[in-house]
Amino acid sequence: MASKAYTLPSEPKDLNAPYFSLQEVAFLLKVSVKTVRRRINEDGYPHSRSNGDSGTIRVSREDLDYYYQAGRVHPTPIRRPRRAKRQPASKPQAALAA
Numbered sequence: 807m808a809s810k811a812y813t814l815p816s817e818p819k820d821l822n823a824p825y826f827s828l829q830e831v832a833f834l835l836k837v838s839v840k841t842v843r844r845r846i847n848e849d850g851y852p853h854s855r856s857n858g859d860s861g862t863i864r865v866s867r868e869d870l871d872y873y874y875q876a877g878r879v880h881p882t883p884i885r886r887p888r889r890a891k892r893q894p895a896s897k898p899q900a901a902l903a904a
Contacts, residue, residue, distance in 0.1 A: 813839050825854070825864040835873060842873075851876070
């Protein structure tokens with residue numbers, strides 16, 4: 807199992823750095839590190855690896871812009887619940903007898 811430090815988002819030391827770690831990307835996008843890994847593995851998000859397939863994953867500044875645009879969620883309109891149909895008022899018994 808990975809160390810706890812590698813599973814928690816962390817603030818980047820330098821926002822102008824050319825590359826970011828997964829933890830820094832997760833912090834900037836306000837998602838979990840697991841979500842960033844999933845998007846890389848399943849959705850094919852761009853990234854770089856050192857030492858081939860088993861190396862450290864780095865995300866460039868340009869790739870981070872792609873992540874941001876691809877992950878943007880547009881606000882959904884607020885839907886109000888429909889009111890129940892009103893039943894016609896029943897006539898009082900005295901009015902029926904008259």
